Amino acid sequence: MITLSARLQAVASLVHGGGRLVDVGTDHAYLPLYLIENGIIDSAIASDIGEGPLANARKTLINSRAEDKIPLRLSDGLMNISPEEADEIVICGMGGNLIDEILSAAPWICRPGMHLVLQPMTHSEDVRRCLCLKGFEIQREFCTEDKGRVYLVMDAVWKDAADRKADGYYYFGSLIGQIGPAEKYIRGQLKWVKTRLRALREAQRYPEEQALLSRVLDYYYGEINESI
Numbered sequence: 708m709i710t711l712s713a714r715l716q717a718v719a720s721l722v723h724g725g726g727r728l729v730d731v732g733t734d735h736a737y738l739p740l741y742l743i744e745n746g747i748i749d750s751a752i753a754s755d756i757g758e759g760p761l762a763n764a765r766k767t768l769i770n771s772r773a774e775d776k777i778p779l780r781l782s783d784g785l786m787n788i789s790p791e792e793a794d795e796i797v798i799c800g801m802g803g804n805l806i807d808e809i810l811s812a813a814p815w816i817c818r819p820g821m822h823l824v825l826q827p828m829t830h831s832e833d834v835r836r837c838l839c840l841k842g843f844e845i846q847r848e849f850c851t852e853d854k855g856r857v858y859l860v861m862d863a864v865w866k867d868a869a870d871r872k873a874d875g876y877y878y879f880g881s882l883i884g885q886i887g888p889a890e891k892y893i894r895g896q897l898k899w900v901k902t903r904l905r906a907l908r909e910a911q912r913y914p915e916e917q918a919l920l921s922r923v924l925d926y927y928y929g930e931i932n933e934s935i
């Protein structure tokens with residue numbers, strides 16, 4: 708039986724199971740293998756853009772005699788996945804902007820019952836904005852710590868209407884007020900926003916981005932004051 712890292716374990720905890728799952732950017736296929744071995748899903752497509760990662764996945768699956776339950780698929784994002792093959796999609800270990808691109812290139816995901824499990828390594832604001840504007844509702848999000856690094860995981864279901872939120876929400880989601888690794892995550896986000904804003908002000912560049920980042924800070928301090 709495979710043992711997952713704390714990061715992938717957190718991802719696995721958000722999987723509903725019982726449906727057709729696609730793991731996009733599977734690399735070694737550890738996640739779908741774990742989900743099969745633990746009876747959370749019956750089968751899954753493990754896809755990746757690279758032949759090398761798919762070779763890693765093939766090795767993992769052959770060693771665990773699971774190759775007939777987890778077909779491999781060469782695919783850039785969801786390009787080679789058809790709508791009938793997925794009602795649960797996992798994308799983890801990628802930058803938020805790439806996750807946004809992958810989701811945006813597959814408009815068919817916007818349909819009742821679609822469940823997404825996402826773990827952006829960076830720029831979670833791109834992911835939240837993309838989800839809200841496509842009509843997904845973020846259900847849960849939390850952070851976990853793995854070998855000294857903090858990771859964010861979230862899941863979302865499609866609801867229908869696009870929902871435009873405050874810019875600050877896209878940067879912090881529902882993490883404000885959570886304790887544990889989420890506090891570190893928030894500190895990291897704040898530091899990034901402040902550093903970027905200071906640099907832009909000093910360089911007198913991108914006034915629109917400066918205004919956006921100021922709104923993000925106002926949002927954060929407003930939320931903090933409300934919770935006191």
Ligand SMILES: C[S@@+](CC[C@H](N)C(=O)[O-])C[C@H]1O[C@@H](n2cnc3c(N)ncnc32)[C@H](O)[C@@H]1O
Nearest residue numbers: 731732733734755756757760782783784799800
């Ligand atoms: C850092 S690994 C993450 C592996 C695994 N999902 C995890 O979280 O442990 C990123 C994987 O995504 C794949 N990838 C990058 N861009 C992709 C794309 N556009 N479509 C599918 N896979 C992609 C890479 O080839 C690589 O195997």
